[in-house]
Amino acid sequence: MEPTRFVLDSGRLPNDHEDARLIRWYEARGGDVRDLHYLSLGETWQAVAPGLTAALTRALPAHAHGYTLSPYGMPVLRDVLRDYITRTHHLPRPEAAQYDVAVSQSGTRAAMSDFGRLLLEGADGRGTPPAAIVPSPGWDYAGVLAPLGYRILAYGLRPDRSWQPDVAEIGALLARAGSGCLLVLNPQHNPTGAEWEADTVEAIVRTATTHRAAMLLDDAYYALHAPGTSPTNALRVLVTATRETSVPWLATRTLGKQFHCNGWGIGALTAGPAVLAGLARVTQQRSYGCALPLQAAMANWLRTADEAEAFVDRLRHTYADARSRVTRRLHDDLGFPQYAVHPGSCTSYLRFRVPTRFIRSGSEAHYRRLCLAAGVLPGAGSMTNPVSVPGGQDDGDEAYVRLFLGQPGPLLDSALDRLARAGLGW
Template sequence: MESLQAVLSSGQLPNHLEDANLLRGYEADGGDIGNLLYLSLGETWTSVAPGLAAALARPLPAYTHGYTLSPYGLPALRSELRAYIKRTHHLSDIDTDSYDVAVSQSGTRAAMSDFGRLLLTSARRPTARPAALIPSPGWDYRGVLQPLGYQPLFYSLRRSETWQPDPEEIHSLLQRAGPGTLIVLNAQHNPTGTNWAPEKLRSIIEAATTHRAAILLDDAYYALHAPGTAPTNALRILLENAHQSQVPWLATRTLGKQFHCNGWGIGALTAHPLTLTCLSRITQERSYGCALPLQSAMTSWLKTSESDHFVNQLRHHYAAARQHVTERLHQSLGFPGHTVHTGTCTSYLRFQVPARFLRNGSEGHYRRLCLAAGVLPGAGSMTTAAEPGNQSPDEAEAYVRLFLGQPTSLLDRAMDRLEQAGLGW
């Protein structure tokens, strides 16, 4: 791992990120950060797509070092992304008036927040606390939406249902939620690696449009699926079902996950043209366009066949790493079959924390033991496992998540360290 000074030093200022605090404590206890195997966030700090880095190193147009007068991102990149979304989501037969594409140029988290704000400011009948339906386990959608004033309502993904969403549960929550509801969908699901079934997703979108709930589609891992498998094309399903309903919707697709450039903050925002127009006004309240040199390099990169080849190679790596780590967990560390969900998409693998390491139903103690052994896995969910309605007593389980984007030799070293520290099943 990179030195603490390089990736998290804040001087005398506090850093409240959980991983940062864990790593500082590890170093304070004499741990060697340079020898630590960091498998928590989906980050390597070392493996940006070579062709993309080369595009940034070449001379860039002088105007990219100034402001852009377009609120939708660098025009060349917006045009390239529109073609890219159309091609990769197979939208050639979809009415082009029903959607458009803008550049997400300061991270998709910020775009999600802007969309939440837009819904609140444009609500005809504002409620004190509109509901946000959020998958649990899941990514930190609550951290984005709750500060805006949304009341999180969690819909459950359970092992007994192979981590698939239950349309009937969501329909019931939509009936309870009332006006102003926003539902978050993540079809290539982080952290379980499950590809949600198209028929379930279609049913959920139909229910959302019936209840006039806004839809936030997180397509962060759409490109990262096992070779030979078809990812559920949530954007196409949404366009087929929501284009006549007039419910507001936004699909976010980061490019950082598929090109190992998270810090660039570049992605695609797909929505109805009117939604993008209104969203741009919210965005410009806090920022002009930014990172235009990065946007210019991304434009050049997306035009090359090398960009598709890089993603394809990444799919093969993740699939091989997923299978290899699963076998190590079963064979070397003794984890039973049901405790490891291999998954078919995303860049993560999730496995259950042995019961003897649980403290108050949390994975925190196990993570700290892994850290002491020189490996830091991620929390199994960025939502709280004990959320009301999330788990029944017989399903009270905790998980950790491993990032698979590191070389196989490093992943093997991590498994060796966990085995030697007695952290198997």
């Protein structure tokens, strides 16, 4: 893919990104990155919402090019986001429900790290480090929280439970973790594409509240559910369940996934006012407000509510069509049995099992390199690290990869054709 080449080069400087290393390996063996079908990272570099880029090309207010004196993001975007989060999550007004909304200005990962730092301020620094309890398979929460000093504990998501979390398992981990722990929730789950059941999320939040555990809700894919369905609304559960408690919580909702603008680093942070104030203080230890022209453009775009929602709705249908198309071809053309493919119903990914003959040491790494040699780079089946997440890897005879569904249909078909020709089916 030509766009991949434009964002890859680091010159003589080292690049520890796993995909970058793999692509360099591919090039060293004669591969042309312009011909590579890159299906690992949830990115196309060429599908940003047209209305959003149009908002960026229009004249922006002069003050958008300077500092902001509010630590919660550009005020106009903060106000727009407060209305947007309240409306799309069907929440009571903030002043009636003890929550508020701020702007995530330098990416969700940074906001999660700042929340972890904020919680550590209350720890006495003696004894066992606090625990972060994360889903596995899952996103790279360990990569954010472990460097801060958190012990990483994993709760498993397994095919025999349709990738749903087990409330009892989480309760046992909370009891084991003790005071000061942080529970991470991701109900539109990356990478399985499983939508966690609302009753399960409610039970988990009640259990965490009983244990007085802090909670981090990753709502990155809240808007990217199956067309015509209502997503599990974990934020509303959090707002309701914690209204009479002092349990700290934070919900992050990037706008990059739903508008194809990951590089903007903009999203919503929802929490109680005290938590948002603490986050602002921690954030300002390393950075002032940033990306203010992008914030101004995003505010203008979100004001065109019908246009923005129409784009997201089209994206939902695009992912649903691709999910159906890829699932059918994996079964019909590459011979994968039903149990080896989990189509999911949300997010931008589809996950499937690595054929057993290609598994080495319980890992998908060998299969990914074989796919790459055929001109296709799928993603790892999980971004949790089985070394730092005890019990976080799949059974030794199972490994998974994921495919990003946001590329055009012909490219997805071409990628599957390449895998079939290379004998990489079941």
